[in-house]
Amino acid sequence: MNVLRPSLRACLKHSYSRSYSTRPFVPPAALRNIDRGRWEEPPKPRPESPTFYTARSHYYDQLNSLETAIKHARSALTTYQLLPLPEFARKSLPPLVPVWMDKLELSDTLSSKLTTSRYRRVIQLLNELNEYRLIARTAGCDDLSDGIQSVVQLFEKTNQEAIRARGKRKPVEFDEYGRTYTVGKRKTSAARVWMIPIQQQEPASSEASAASEESNATTQPPVEPSSYHLEQLFRDPSSSASNPSSPITVATVLVNNVPLSTYFPVPADRERVIRPLKLAGLLGAYNVFTIVRGGGTSGQAGAIAHGIAKGLAAHDPSVETILRKSKLTRRDPRMVERKKTGLAKSRKRYTWVKR
Numbered sequence: 001m002n003v004l005r006p007s008l009r010a011c012l013k014h015s016y017s018r019s020y021s022t023r024p025f026v027p028p029a030a031l032r033n034i035d036r037g038r039w040e041e042p043p044k045p046r047p048e049s050p051t052f053y054t055a056r057s058h059y060y061d062q063l064n065s066l067e068t069a070i071k072h073a074r075s076a077l078t079t080y081q082l083l084p085l086p087e088f089a090r091k092s093l094p095p096l097v098p099v100w101m102d103k104l105e106l107s108d109t110l111s112s113k114l115t116t117s118r119y120r121r122v123i124q125l126l127n128e129l130n131e132y133r134l135i136a137r138t139a140g141c142d143d144l145s146d147g148i149q150s151v152v153q154l155f156e157k158t159n160q161e162a163i164r165a166r167g168k169r170k171p172v173e174f175d176e177y178g179r180t181y182t183v184g185k186r187k188t189s190a191a192r193v194w195m196i197p198i199q200q201q202e203p204a205s206s207e208a209s210a211a212s213e214e215s216n217a218t219t220q221p222p223v224e225p226s227s228y229h230l231e232q233l234f235r236d237p238s239s240s241a242s243n244p245s246s247p248i249t250v251a252t253v254l255v256n257n258v259p260l261s262t263y264f265p266v267p268a269d270r271e272r273v274i275r276p277l278k279l280a281g282l283l284g285a286y287n288v289f290t291i292v293r294g295g296g297t298s299g300q301a302g303a304i305a306h307g308i309a310k311g312l313a314a315h316d317p318s319v320e321t322i323l324r325k326s327k328l329t330r331r332d333p334r335m336v337e338r339k340k341t342g343l344a345k346s347r348k349r350y351t352w353v354k355r
Contacts, residue, residue, distance in 0.1 A: 056112040066125040069151050073132040076144050082135055096134045098152070099160035100126060106155065126155055172314035180314045184307025185331050189295030193307030195286045197315060198251060251284040255304065256291060269301040276309040276328050280319035286312075302332060 047053070051060040077083040101109065103119045114122075133148040157163065172180050179196045253273065255263040264270045277283040288308060292300045309328035313320040323329050337346035344350050 056110075058110045059112040059114070059118065062110055063122065063125070066122070066129065066151075069148070070125060070129050070132070073129065073136075073144065073148055076141075077132060077135060080139065080141060082139055082141075085135060093134055093138055096130065097164065098126070098130050099157045099163050101155055101157055105157070109155070122155070126152060172310065174314075180311045182307045182310040182314070184303040184305065184310065186302030186306060187295050187299035187332075187335055189292060189299035189303040191290050191292040191300065191303035191307045193304065193311055194289045195308065195311040195315065197286050198284075251287055253288040254290065255300075264297060264301060266297060269297050272298075272301040273304050273308070276305055276312055276323060276326075279322055279326055279328070280312050280316065282312060282316065282319070286315070306331060 049057055049061055051057040051064075054060055074083060100106075100123055103114055103116070106119060106122065107114045129148060130152055133145055133152060136145040136148065172182055174180055177196060179194050182193045182195075184191045184193060253260040255273075260270055260273060264273065274283065277286070288311075290304050290307065292303055294300075295303070305328060309323045313323055313329055320329065339346055
């Protein structure tokens with residue numbers, strides 16, 4: 001055993017002394033980079049942006065572009081001697097309300113998830129840039145204002161006009177006969193209201209009236225069907241039976257082609273309908289024709305009053321303040337509370353007896 005030990009030790013020493021190559025595998029496509037038997041790694045492409053190694057390169061690129069735009073806009077306004085702007089001049093500028101993208105939309109635009117602090121940082125820069133745009137537009141610097149607008153509109157919502165129009169009441173339009181068409185609502189009732197002012201005619205003598213009738217018969221053309229329909233629309237049913245050719249001369253309120261006193265037998269409902277006319281002091285000055293659907297008598301009366309108030313504000317803007325303070329031009333938001341499960345009504349409970 002001792003004789004074999006030196007030979008075994010020499011074999012192990014020879015095996016340990018064998019050197020294995022640690023040279024990495026070189027693919028055939030990279031053989032062109034071998035220079036004089038020495039392998040070199042191919043050069044890496046240079047990043048397009050210095051923020052490439054950050055986790056949010058798109059976000060920081062947009063941030064840098066906004067800061068650069070603000071810097072150029074500030075220098076241009078300083079050259080035009082528009083900055084620094086006094087405080088009283090800044091407050092006198094017309095308001096310019098932008099509609100920026102929300103956090104989710106801006107995250108999709110920047111291809112990076114935004115936190116609240118980062119989103120606020122972007123909005124802060126946009127507000128500053130938008131203020132410079134307002135100053136340039138007011139001062140008449142159209143080129144600078146258009147340049148800032150091209151940058152700002154990338155971060156505004158596409159439906160900004162519709163968003164700005166929310167909460168604004170559309171103006172009431174007049175048709176060819178001078179009528180207004182409004183819609184009133186209350187609870188589950190909806191009323192369509194047409195209003196037309198009564199044209200007061202001065203009383204004339206019998207001879208003058210006879211002469212005018214003869215002149216009208218010879219000079220004026222026959223009445224068109226539309227005008228005849230307008231007269232028939234606001235005709236008093238009681239007077240039309242006796243004299244169907246004479247139009248009404250007093251104000252009439254028709255609800256679904258039925259007189260007001262007939263459609264609403266309860267006096268409280270009739271008072272609710274004509275309350276806008278009384279408050280405005282225009283009782284008897286307009287003919288009203290309404291079509292109401294849905295709900296009960298109380299809801300329908302409130303819907304008609306809402307439509308009448310909006311029509312009066314359109315015909316006579318001076319009474320709009322009175323009607324607005326009386327809360328007649330806005331829709332009454334009160335609704336019937338829904339019934340709950342296990343209760344008799346919305347809040348009433350069933351009778352419970354212990355024994």
